[in-house]
Amino acid sequence: MMRRYRRLNKQEAELDITSFMNLMIVLVPVLLLSLVFSQVRILNLQLPISAEIENEQVTDEAKILELVINKVGFTLNYPSGILLKTFNKTEQGYNYSLLSKYLQDLKFTFQQKNIKKNDILILIAPDVDYQTIVSTMDIVRSFPSVVAANLVDAELFPQISLGDAPELDLPSEKDVVEEKNENGGKL
Secondary structure, eight states: OOOOOOOOOOOOOOOOOHHHHHHHHHHHHHHHHHHHHTOOOOOOEEOOOOHHHHHHOOSGGGSOOEEEEOSSEEEEESSTTSEEEEEEOBTTBOOHHHHHHHHHHHHHHHHHTTOOOOEEEEEEOTTOOHHHHHHHHHHHHEEEEEETTEEEEEESOOEEEEEEOOOOOOOOHHHHHHHHHHTTTOO
8 A cells, every 4th residue: 555645734833922022012111110119228327336435535526416216205315315305206106307307406506516416326115116217217317408499408417326225214004003092093
């Protein structure tokens, strides 16, 4: 028997890339737009000055400006440990605008006395959340100001050091109840 070979018509298959091109037309702009939203910001921090070095230098420039953040609010100390101003937490949260205004006035006072102060030590209580820390760092670093009809960030205290806040001496719930019972129900 003789085998019959049929000659197969060999045609080259066409590649249909229209769906792939449609995907690329949509995907490329989406990826380019998402790059703007995924920027990484770096915050430079300084190491706090040790107590030994602090005691050796007693000039105004070496005095440490401290900002304590705890669940009650902000406490500003200058020099270290000496109360300058407190900013209590309100129902809306921490009072960043009042803190910014006070730091602007303080920076102006330093400039009038020829004190070149651009560092601050932020002491943070363990129960303070991350967003509060970052927002506070932004507030103490600079403030928006108008210069020659342009909005710019004016410098406040850009050299930021972080540390642990001292324990807050608030009366416990048990102490308040005991004091209330001793006073006959009155505080």
